Amino acid sequence: MTTRNFTRRGVMKSTAVTAGGLALPTIFTGSSAAAFTNEPTGSTVTLGFNVPQTGAYAEEGLDELRAQQLAVEHLNGEGDGGMLNTFSSKVLDGTGIMGKRVEFVTGDTQTKSDVARATAQSMIQKDGAVMINGGSSSGVAIAVQGLCQEAGVIFMAGLTHSNDTTGKDKKRNGFRHFFNGYMSGAALGPVLEQAYGNERRAYHLTADYTWGWTQEESMIAATEALGWETVETVLTPVGAGDFSSYIAPVMNSGADVLILNHYGGDMVNSLTQAVQFGLRDRQVNGNNFEIIVPLYSELMAAGAGEAIKGVYGSMNWNWQLQDEGTAAFTRSFGEKYGFPPSGSAHTCYVQTLLYADAVTRAGSFNPCAVVEALEGFEFDGMGNGPTLYRAEDHQCFKDVLVMKGAENPTTPFDNLEIVEVTPVEQVMYEPDHPMFAGGDLGECNPGE
Amino acid sequence: MDAIILQILNGLDKGSAYALIALGLTLIFGTLGVVNFAHGALFMIGAFCAVTVQRLMQLSHTEIDESRTDFLGNPLQVEVPYLESWFGPELGQALISWSVPLAILLAIPVMMLVGWIMERGLIQHFYKRPHADQILVTFGLAIVLQEIIRQFYGANPIPTPAPDALRGSVDFGVWLGFGPGVIFYPVWRFVYFLFSLLIIGGVFAFLQFTTFGMVVRAGMADRETVGLLGIDIDKRFTLMFGIAAAVAGLAGVMYTPILSPNYHMGMDFLVLSFVVVVVGGMGSLPGAVLSGFLLGIVQSFASMNEVKAILPGIDQIIIYLVAIIILLTRPRGLLGRRGVMEE
Numbered sequence: 033m034t035t036r037n038f039t040r041r042g043v044m045k046s047t048a049v050t051a052g053g054l055a056l057p058t059i060f061t062g063s064s065a066a067a068f069t070n071e072p073t074g075s076t077v078t079l080g081f082n083v084p085q086t087g088a089y090a091e092e093g094l095d096e097l098r099a100q101q102l103a104v105e106h107l108n109g110e111g112d113g114g115m116l117n118t119f120s121s122k123v124l125d126g127t128g129i130m131g132k133r134v135e136f137v138t139g140d141t142q143t144k145s146d147v148a149r150a151t152a153q154s155m156i157q158k159d160g161a162v163m164i165n166g167g168s169s170s171g172v173a174i175a176v177q178g179l180c181q182e183a184g185v186i187f188m189a190g191l192t193h194s195n196d197t198t199g200k201d202k203k204r205n206g207f208r209h210f211f212n213g214y215m216s217g218a219a220l221g222p223v224l225e226q227a228y229g230n231e232r233r234a235y236h237l238t239a240d241y242t243w244g245w246t247q248e249e250s251m252i253a254a255t256e257a258l259g260w261e262t263v264e265t266v267l268t269p270v271g272a273g274d275f276s277s278y279i280a281p282v283m284n285s286g287a288d289v290l291i292l293n294h295y296g297g298d299m300v301n302s303l304t305q306a307v308q309f310g311l312r313d314r315q316v317n318g319n320n321f322e323i324i325v326p327l328y329s330e331l332m333a334a335g336a337g338e339a340i341k342g343v344y345g346s347m348n349w350n351w352q353l354q355d356e357g358t359a360a361f362t363r364s365f366g367e368k369y370g371f372p373p374s375g376s377a378h379t380c381y382v383q384t385l386l387y388a389d390a391v392t393r394a395g396s397f398n399p400c401a402v403v404e405a406l407e408g409f410e411f412d413g414m415g416n417g418p419t420l421y422r423a424e425d426h427q428c429f430k431d432v433l434v435m436k437g438a439e440n441p442t443t444p445f446d447n448l449e450i451v452e453v454t455p456v457e458q459v460m461y462e463p464d465h466p467m468f469a470g471g472d473l474g475e476c477n478p479g480e
Numbered sequence: 481m482d483a484i485i486l487q488i489l490n491g492l493d494k495g496s497a498y499a500l501i502a503l504g505l506t507l508i509f510g511t512l513g514v515v516n517f518a519h520g521a522l523f524m525i526g527a528f529c530a531v532t533v534q535r536l537m538q539l540s541h542t543e544i545d546e547s548r549t550d551f552l553g554n555p556l557q558v559e560v561p562y563l564e565s566w567f568g569p570e571l572g573q574a575l576i577s578w579s580v581p582l583a584i585l586l587a588i589p590v591m592m593l594v595g596w597i598m599e600r601g602l603i604q605h606f607y608k609r610p611h612a613d614q615i616l617v618t619f620g621l622a623i624v625l626q627e628i629i630r631q632f633y634g635a636n637p638i639p640t641p642a643p644d645a646l647r648g649s650v651d652f653g654v655w656l657g658f659g660p661g662v663i664f665y666p667v668w669r670f671v672y673f674l675f676s677l678l679i680i681g682g683v684f685a686f687l688q689f690t691t692f693g694m695v696v697r698a699g700m701a702d703r704e705t706v707g708l709l710g711i712d713i714d715k716r717f718t719l720m721f722g723i724a725a726a727v728a729g730l731a732g733v734m735y736t737p738i739l740s741p742n743y744h745m746g747m748d749f750l751v752l753s754f755v756v757v758v759v760g761g762m763g764s765l766p767g768a769v770l771s772g773f774l775l776g777i778v779q780s781f782a783s784m785n786e787v788k789a790i791l792p793g794i795d796q797i798i799i800y801l802v803a804i805i806i807l808l809t810r811p812r813g814l815l816g817r818r819g820v821m822e823e
Binding site for chain 1: 482483486487489490493494548550551552556558630634635636637638639641642647648649661662663664665666668669737738739740742744745748779780783784785788795796
């Protein structure tokens with residue numbers, strides 16, 4: 033006997049589900065008449081915020097998310113408007129993006145490339161995100177940038193500092209507001225020369241992944257240009273925890289400077305342990321032994337406690353800047369959350385506004401129109417002075433901050449102090465600079 | 481020569497942490513037969529006992545400093561610890577700087593309680609289940625525990641410095657006849673090494689020289705016979721779980737000046753500690769300690785530039801390589817006994 037499971041209700045349900053599924057936005061396979069991936073057709077537009085919400089960089093990711101939510105509020109005309117009031121472009125009027133109310137979905141990258149790609153893909157495929165923004169790692173940024181290029185959406189990178197993001201791995205659909213390793217080296221060089229002279233011997237401990245490699249290369253170039261000698265470069269595993277085995281050989285290497293090309297928890301541990309080993313109390317070659325941390329983050333600097341006092345590093349942006357844009361964003365963020373924003377929060381906020389502005393100026397959400405609007409775009413009022421989104425590599429060029437661990441911080445938020453605002457001219461480089469060679473933006477991909 | 485001595489010191493230091501965690505793991509496995517994948521989480525909770533004590537000692541009241549402003553331009557609110565108000569800034573800060581050693585006093589009862597709750601509340605229900613089930617449930621428990629800690633303390637590392645008097649480094653080379661400035665080593669790492677020897681010695685003495693320890697050892701050798709003598713061995717084993725948890729917790733407390741506590745630090749140690757236990761021999765307490773120190777030293781030497789120049793990346797795999805070699809030549813581990821996990 034054959035059992036028939038068909039019922040009228042069941043068939044209707046199945047049909048509805050199938051029709052709904054076909055109507056869902058898809059990537060890689062075109063199934064609608066849309067001109068580009070996830071073209072917003074209703075009264076809203078969805079942005080995808082892909083940040084680490086768990087894992088070692090969760091606090092940084094959550095700070096990015098706070099800033100992204102703030103940006104959405106400002107775009108939708110809520111709150112005090114923040115940097116919309118200081119942004120040199122005036123096309124954003126608080127009515128969303130091109131009249132569409134901005135909504136957002138979030139993904140948890142866990143700072144893992146495969147997870148970040150999966151969450152980005154889910155936001156594009158299932159939630160209809162038209163732009164992906166955020167992240168706290170260059171490895172993740174490069175992976176997600178590649179995915180967005182394939183999917184035909186815009187990627188507005190968050191915290192990614194590897195030269196490769198806008199070098200050998202650059203993509204036409206990807207844009208980076210954050211600075212990079214080369215810029216850190218170029219900004220730090222003159223300050224280090226003034227502070228420590230021209231006859232130094234440097235020892236590098238470097239995180240063994242794309243960011244560490246390019247940061248080390250950049251710092252070697254910058255310091256050797258000063259006349260410093262590179263004694264040794266040592267790669268360390270990410271998340272090593274105890275760096276004592278790597279720090280001990282520094283002591284009798286003849287080096288008088290230790291450059292820690294580490295970020296996040298690795299930076300906290302390697303710096304703290306280097307100080308515990310008494311490196312900064314030593315005299316080598318007639319010089320005081322010094323430590324340099326090329327890339328600083330406020331959140332991680334707090335983890336290092338007193339170990340960062342007097343240690344030089346660099347940042348993309350800091351809330352202590354005195355310009356109008358910084359003041360507006362810091363006030364907005366501080367009043368909402370009770371503490372000042374981090375550098376990673378700032379870059380995500382700015383990227384979100386820049387995307388919205390580019391769409392509005394282009395008059396379209398089409399990624400290729402947005403690319404055209406962003407390439408070569410010059411703006412001001414976002415906290416770093418006059419800024420250029422260079423067309424050749426989609427890298428933002430703006431002033432860079434040289435920082436130092438504060439000797440006497442008065443609050444938990446001012447453990448770093450600004451030593452110098454390095455003008456953009458000093459950190460510029462040619463698009464075909466050898467450290468950025470080997471990549472090709474390729475063609476813009478609108479998807480669908 | 482100085483480089484070799486430095487790496488031996490580093491190895492002993494790393495080995496101290498491995499040995500303490502592995503000792504606790506082996507105690508639990510030897511007594512209860514449970515493969516406890518939540519043991520790394522106990523190390524982490526111990527570390528956060530230190531953070532808690534530090535925060536308690538830093539409890540503050542707010543004073544308004546009208547002469548300065550905060551990031552929003554409002555008068556600056558300055559947090560002044562009560563200890564500073566009561567004893568003056570210098571003595572107050574000096575007292576606060578001793579929060580890590582003082583945390584031992586909190587960690588012992590807290591960790592024993594946590595261990596007791598874990599054992600009675602969850603793990604006892606898995607004694608008769610396969611080891612795979614035990615691993616899954618304890619691994620899940622570890623994730624739950626670390627997420628609870630993350631909710632309360634955040635994801636960032638929290639600085640927990642050593643006491644002022646024990647910070648910095650000593651010129652150890654001078655004691656060995658080297659010239660001044662050749663071998664500097666952090667004071668706190670010496671403290672950690674000596675502390676671990678004290679704890680390891682204490683555990684062995686407890687098992688060796690007390691009636692309670694004798695019963696536990698008898699129970700580890702033949703649980704049924706001890707039970708037939710009318711001794712409630714389960715109760716003693718539960719207490720041993722608490723002691724093992726306390727050992728892991730104390731290892732975590734004292735490690736905080738070396739590694740700023742973060743909620744996932746236990747996971748970083750867990751896998752390595754299991755390798756240590758397996759290399760030492762399942763169920764063997766002396767094996768766990770010996771293997772901990774041995775692997776710590778081997779790992780340190782593998783990190784030397786001279787070694788990595790010949791074998792790039794060896795520092796990241798050396799522990800597993802040594803484990804493979806030892807298990808191939810001595811399948812029961814260094815001091816493993818016949819019959820343990822060999823059904």
